[in-house]
Amino acid sequence: MKSYEFASLLCSRLCHDLLSPVGALNNGLELLADETDPEMRERCLELLADSARASANKLKFFRLAFGAAGGFGDEVETREARAAIEGLFGAEGKVDIDWMVAEERMSKSALKVLLNLVLLGGDALVRGGTLAIGAEKHGSGIDIVVRAEGSRIIIDPELKKALVGDCNEEDIAPRAAAAWLVHCLVTDGGGQVQVADGEEGVLVFGASLPA
Template sequence: MGQDSNFATLIGSRICHDLISPIGAINNGIELLEMSKPSSGPEMALISESVNNASARIRFFRIAFGAAAGQIVGRPEVTSILKDVYAGGRLTVAWGPLDGQPRRMVRLAFLALMCLETGMPFGGRIEIAQDGEDLELTGHGDKLNIDASLWEMLTTGAPTSEGLRPAHVQFGLLPVIAHDEARNLRVTLTDTRITMRF
């Protein structure tokens, strides 16, 4: 995909960059309202929770779909994003690498996480570990939901956007980005576990 994927990631970066500021401003406004007129009502709680969730998702998407140059993303930033994105959900995510990771590797990990989310709609645990220069994601769940046509896209080497729903764009993008980064994407599926390595 080459140049097309570069344009796509630049578009992702621009959208996330433009959205994060107004969402941050809304969050600041909520804090000011609570300071001037403290309220523990359900309305304020719902607005605050929604803004926090939107902010977390945009930070996640900015890495997953944005441009990745040579920056290093520190462990605190990655774990903060994952904590906010998966707080209160059915999935728990454990980020194992202790050192900062190249943004391009974190981007691959976040796209892979989105694939795992799709295969684990009933919840479970996802662990991300570093093995040499590779990252390995392992999803454990009592019940998985595997759409073979989606998961085959990751390993056939011939991803296509034709017939792909927006909710599944990660399955088309992950192999393209992995190829662009010269990473060998491997997937292993069992009844209760999904392993992805690159």
């Protein structure tokens, strides 16, 4: 897949995810302009604040997961990733974050793999649940595990195929952009990606990247 085609997939994914909170901001402003009741105006302002917060949380996460965040160095502090994950998935209280990453810094590519696996796991928890996130460096590289557990888990089969590379590049849809990015980052680095969803209510992603 050419770089501009992949960039188009990512842009489509970003626009899809940002459409809801930005649209809510627009609707809230329209309501506020016509509303004169003080109580209703206060409610509109609360809705605007919630939508603005959701938009900011998404942008912070996407900046790390898809962009060139973290400066010009080769590594990024993992606390930035933790804050972005908690802002995106933990803010509403539907998803509990179990952070088990002892490493203070990770390479940019490894951090992107972790964040995009978290994105896939969080999206699969349609009724909320728990996201357990782990990463451990060793002599030959780093292992990353993301475990999603909840009462109802849904993952598109196309996402699993994109993760392990069992698909044609031309058939990748915008919804699978994060999965394909993980596949490219891991395979380009000589690593492997695994998906396990045999246990009901549990979805596990694993990635191993050589040093």
